Amino acid sequence: MGVREAVSGAERAKVVVEGVSKQFTRRGEALPVLADVDLEVHKGEFLCILGPSGCGKSTLLNIIAGFEKPSTGRVTIEGEVVRGPDPRRVFVFQEYGIFPWASVWDNVALGLRRMTDKGEQHDIVQKTIDLVGLSGFERSYPRELSGGMKQRVEVARALAVSPDVIYMDEPFGALDSLTRLTMRSELIRIWESEEKTILFVTHDVDESIQLAERVVVMSARPGRIADIVEVGLPHPRDLGSPEYGRIKNRLYELLGVEHSV
Amino acid sequence: MVWPFVVIAVALVVHGVSRRWPDLVQQIVMPLGVAAIGVALWQIGCDMSGTDIFPTPWDTVLAFGDIIESDRLLGDSIASLYRVTWGFVLATMCAVPVGLVVGWSTRSFWAMNPIIQGLRPISPIAWIPIAILWFGIGDGAGVFLIFLSSFFPICVGTMAGVRNISLVHQRSAANFGVHGFELMRRVVLPGAMPQIITSLRIALGVAWLVIVAAEMVGMDSGLGYLINDARNMGSRYDLVVATMIVIGLIGIVLDLLIRRLETFEEVKWGYVKQ
Ligand SMILES: Nc1ncnc2c1ncn2[C@@H]1O[C@H](COP(=O)(O)OP(=O)(O)OP(=O)(O)O)[C@@H](O)[C@H]1O
Ligand SMILES: [Mg+2]
Numbered sequence: 415m416g417v418r419e420a421v422s423g424a425e426r427a428k429v430v431v432e433g434v435s436k437q438f439t440r441r442g443e444a445l446p447v448l449a450d451v452d453l454e455v456h457k458g459e460f461l462c463i464l465g466p467s468g469c470g471k472s473t474l475l476n477i478i479a480g481f482e483k484p485s486t487g488r489v490t491i492e493g494e495v496v497r498g499p500d501p502r503r504v505f506v507f508q509e510y511g512i513f514p515w516a517s518v519w520d521n522v523a524l525g526l527r528r529m530t531d532k533g534e535q536h537d538i539v540q541k542t543i544d545l546v547g548l549s550g551f552e553r554s555y556p557r558e559l560s561g562g563m564k565q566r567v568e569v570a571r572a573l574a575v576s577p578d579v580i581y582m583d584e585p586f587g588a589l590d591s592l593t594r595l596t597m598r599s600e601l602i603r604i605w606e607s608e609e610k611t612i613l614f615v616t617h618d619v620d621e622s623i624q625l626a627e628r629v630v631v632m633s634a635r636p637g638r639i640a641d642i643v644e645v646g647l648p649h650p651r652d653l654g655s656p657e658y659g660r661i662k663n664r665l666y667e668l669l670g671v672e673h674s675v
Numbered sequence: 676m677v678w679p680f681v682v683i684a685v686a687l688v689v690h691g692v693s694r695r696w697p698d699l700v701q702q703i704v705m706p707l708g709v710a711a712i713g714v715a716l717w718q719i720g721c722d723m724s725g726t727d728i729f730p731t732p733w734d735t736v737l738a739f740g741d742i743i744e745s746d747r748l749l750g751d752s753i754a755s756l757y758r759v760t761w762g763f764v765l766a767t768m769c770a771v772p773v774g775l776v777v778g779w780s781t782r783s784f785w786a787m788n789p790i791i792q793g794l795r796p797i798s799p800i801a802w803i804p805i806a807i808l809w810f811g812i813g814d815g816a817g818v819f820l821i822f823l824s825s826f827f828p829i830c831v832g833t834m835a836g837v838r839n840i841s842l843v844h845q846r847s848a849a850n851f852g853v854h855g856f857e858l859m860r861r862v863v864l865p866g867a868m869p870q871i872i873t874s875l876r877i878a879l880g881v882a883w884l885v886i887v888a889a890e891m892v893g894m895d896s897g898l899g900y901l902i903n904d905a906r907n908m909g910s911r912y913d914l915v916v917a918t919m920i921v922i923g924l925i926g927i928v929l930d931l932l933i934r935r936l937e938t939f940e941e942v943k944w945g946y947v948k949q
Contacts (some may be wrong), residue, residue, distance in 0.1 A: 513844060
């Protein structure tokens with residue numbers, strides 16, 4: 415596959431996580447959530463972070479995105495230490511991050527509000543809304559949309575600014591299984607055509623194998639990286655192939671779950 | 676004594692009508708019926724006590740004729756509404772910006788919250804002597820008192836609205852580089868808006884309560900003054916009750932007007948249950 419070769423050719427680290435740990439204090443007691451995480455994300459890579467609920471996936475992604483400070487260690491992006499969020503790297507939230515007081519159109523246009531060329535701004539917003547299949551809902555408000563539609567507005571808001579890096583925290587969790595499949599293939603199409611670096615958090619094993627080039631498996635309490643599994647399959651991926659089954663077994667094994675009942 | 680028979684007859688009619696038109700009965704006939712029972716009890720009370728000071732319902736209807744004829748009703752209503760409007764508008768213009776800033780910035784919250792919470796429990800009525808000292812008897816004192824009584828509910832409501840803005844929305848704003856004044860206009864103000872509107876509603880209700888009391892104590896016009904005047908000028912309790920009814924009706928209209936703010940698309944999300 416073309417994109418993969420281009421990436422392995424460059425093989426330049428985009429996001430580097432070095433010795434990151436995080437503890438919260440809960441009722442005066444230290445609660446270690448992440449322990450000593452080291453990770454390199456390549457430029458243009460689609461990376462999934464997979465782990466059981468509560469293992470610290472969201473915390474790790476929030477630290478990488480600059481919303482939270484690590485207790486120790488640091489995150490650098492192209493050599494620059496992350497000190498806070500940045501419009502070049504957009505976060506798609508696990509709970510709805512779109513503004514309920516703004517219409518679909520205004521939500522998607524949020525990141526483009528400083529564009530001077532209003533005609534171009536209009537075209538981009540319309541194109542992005544069409545892309546996520548919400549044509550006709552431009553003037554609707556989030557409370558009038560279904561959970562899946564709201565999630566798509568959020569994805570559109572991120573795509574509209576054409577960011578370098580997209581952080582996605584279980585973005586398709588609220589969708590029905592059919593919409594989820596469509597959204598996954600849309601995401602892959604966008605990723606292949608625009609060479610974005612995507613960090614995608616999920617607790618769904620199949621989702622991670624369908625999307626990722628590499629899957630980072632985390633173990634729980636305190637969260638640490640158990641292993642990183644390469645998914646060397648070209649898109650579109652055949653979910654019935656023996657290779658797919660082998661990777662799936664490996665991931666379940668790492669998660670410590672018996673999946674054949 | 677015909678009243679018991681009237682009540683029974685009304686009850687029978689309501690029962691019959693409710694079978695046919697349940698909505699009409701629930702929304703119109705029932706409330707009117709309750710009001711009619713209230714008026715009937717009022718009349719019965721007057722009959723039984725044999726009072727000649729307290730007005731009967733019909734005396735009150737006639738009293739409306741008197742206050743309208745004497746030209747007091749319109750002038751005094753306008754005087755009260757004038758003070759409430761100015762005090763309320765000025766309070767909104769000051770309290771919303773203060774509430775936005777104090778609610779958003781932790782530093783100004785620590786600096787300002789104690790003084791706001793300290794002044795808030797002082798009844799606006801307690802300020803009347805100071806209001807008269809500073810502004811004399813007249814509109815100035817009224818506007819000042821309404822300003823005080825509206826300022827604190829609006830300010831505290833705005834602060835609470837701002838502090839309730841969810842972390843995800845704050846983070847989205849930060850992610851897209853929304854800062855400073857733009858942050859206030861695009862995120863903090865609209866995010867707090869449903870609660871601001873609720874606090875405006877509360878404040879206007881309080882303002883309408885306070886102005887009547889203030890006019891009874893320290894002013895020489897307005898509906899509160901009209902009530903006092905009617906009692907002092909030969910115990911005209913019929914005028915007192917008629918004025919009270921006017922006060923109630925204007926209060927309902929004010930509330931209906933301010934509730935229209937809740938119907939804007941930008942704030943509806945704050946009132947629907949998810
Ligand atoms: N602000 C906080 N204060 C205290 N504890 C926290 C805080 N945020 C997260 N935690 C704790 O850290 C742990 C990891 O939380 P996190 O949200 O990162 O999990 P997750 O892997 O994303 O889970 P899920 O898949 O359910 O979203 C949890 O046990 C949680 O209780
Ligand atoms: Mg999470």
